[in-house]
Amino acid sequence: MSNRIAEFASTAAPARASLRGLHADEIRALQAAPLFSVQGFSLQGGELTITGLILAPDGDPAAVSLSAEPGVVFAVDYPLANPTAGQVFWYWPNAGASAFRLRVDLAATRHEGEDFRFRIHFAGRPDDVAExxxxxxxxxKDLGQMQNFPGAAALSRVHRFHTINNVVPQASADAFRIVEIARLHGFDPQAGAVLDWGTGHGRVIRFLRQAGAAGALHGTDIDPDNIAWAASHLPGIAFAHGPLMPPSVYGDGQFGLVFGISVMTHLAPAVQQAWLVELDRILAPGGIALLTFTGDSAVAYSSQFLDRAWLDDYLAKGVGRDVPNKDLAGLIPDSNYYRNVKQTAETARAVCARHFAIEAIYPCMFGYQDLLVLKKGRRRQRRARPA
Ligand SMILES: C[S@@+](CC[C@H](N)C(=O)[O-])C[C@H]1O[C@@H](n2cnc3c(N)ncnc32)[C@H](O)[C@@H]1O
Structure with a gap:
């Protein structure tokens, strides 16, 4: 790949030393993996340009490379200046030069798949299927997948970015990850019914067919506007407006796979418990639940807004003081329901282990969010109390 700012390869600029009593080293140690984000794409003059950011291991761009499938002719400009990332990732060396631009030469490219797939390789990371x-x-590649979305306000309620060229690459990659990880843990995409719990406007479930899921597809959300939009615009998927608290409308054992991206991350611990019981009920024996949680890496990502007292409390208890999130104000009846919740992966594991067997925890599988893979039906037996 071509490095436009070559000098960054040899001298990693140190991160800012501290912020509101938080130290760059301790925050950096919380982030489980080097991160990346795709922020958009555009098509001009025979070139497909994909932009985003990559936080290089130790801030060293030489520790990053990109690869593509055979036939794809491309070049990469990296690292490029990125002042916004420099503020958000204040603790990460060289975050201020973390932008990338990946340019595909469409005239020269001969590639037959339905999508362009690239891989970011981070030196020092395991080269396994999860990575x-x-x-x-x-x-x-299909332009048809880039039409038919709700407006910017609806998009930004479910996802930080709010344009189609942000949403499409992220959502289609998320759908691919969901199907592949579920398959890895025993879900049969040819047969099982799938529920996107907390679907928003169907951001991810709309891409599940292309990702290989052939069974019935369902989506539910407490946001009545987004679910009404999804129900009237996305044929072939059954959408239902859902309640704040169980029960849902679904039957016992109806699904082989339930996934919830950034849903548990907004629910108070007692509400999480109630929904875990419900997800257990609607999963078939052996069914898989894929749920994301905001743990240490999310704390690092949000650290520009946190202070010493909050962090000490989080580290001591394994769960941070949660705060109300106003994104659903006026859309749901309880203004205290929707929250921003951070809990360590160990806390999330303990919460879920009361209801499910924990198959795996994948840190930073969805950006800075950790993924827990849960399986129904192999719950730990409670020890009989001694008489
Ligand atoms: C951050 S958004 C993520 C949306 C979607 N999963 C995605 O990745 O695009 C969280 C979503 O969870 C929904 N939500 C929160 N609690 C819920 C619940 N108990 N049942 C269904 N949806 C819920 C919210 O309305 C919101 O659409």
Missing amino acids: RLRTTILVP
Whole structure:
């Protein structure tokens, strides 16, 4: 790949030393893996350009490379200046020069797949299937997949970015990850019914067919506007407006796979418990639940807004003081329901282990969010109390 700012390869600029009593080294140690984000793509003059950011291991761009499938002719400009990332990732060396631009020469490219797939390779990371899934960039080739979205306000309620060229590559890659990880843990995409719990406007479930899921597809959300939009615009998927608290409308054992991306991350611990019981009920024996949680890496990502007292409390208890999130104000009846919740992966594991067997925890599988893979039906037996 071509490095436009070559000097960054040899001298990693140190991160800012401290912020509101937080130290760069301790925050950096919380982030489980080097991160990346795809922020958009555009098509001009025979070139497909994909932009985003990559936080290089130790801030060293030489520790990053990109690869593509055979036939794809491309070049990469990296690292490029990125002042916004420099503020957000204040603790990460060289975050201020973390932008990348990946240019595909469409005239020279001969590639037959339905999407362009690239991989980011981070030196020092395991080269296993989880890392491959985590670091895949995917851009659909079919322009039809880039039409038919709700407006910017609806988009930004479910996802930080709010344009179609942000949403499409991220959502299609998320769908690919969901299907592949579920398959890895025993879900049969040819047969099982799938529920996107907390679907928003169907951001991810709309890409599940292309990702290989052939069974019935369902989506539910407490946001009545987004679910109404999804129900009237996305044929072939059954959408239902859901309640704040169980029960849902679904039957016992109806699904082989339930996934919830950034849903548990907004629910108070007691509400999480109630929904875990419900997800257990609607999963078939052996069914898989894929749920994301905001743990240490999310704390690092949000650290520009946190202070010493909050962090000490989080580290001591394994769960941070949660705060109300106003994104659903006026859309749901309880203004205290929707929250921003951070809990360590160990806390999330303990919470879920009361209801499910924990198959795996994948840190930073969805950006800075950790993924827990839960399986129904192999719950730990409670020890009989001694008489
Ligand atoms: C951050 S958004 C993520 C949306 C979607 N999963 C995605 O990745 O695009 C969280 C979503 O969870 C929904 N939500 C929160 N609690 C819920 C619940 N108990 N049942 C269903 N949806 C819920 C919210 O309305 C919101 O659409």
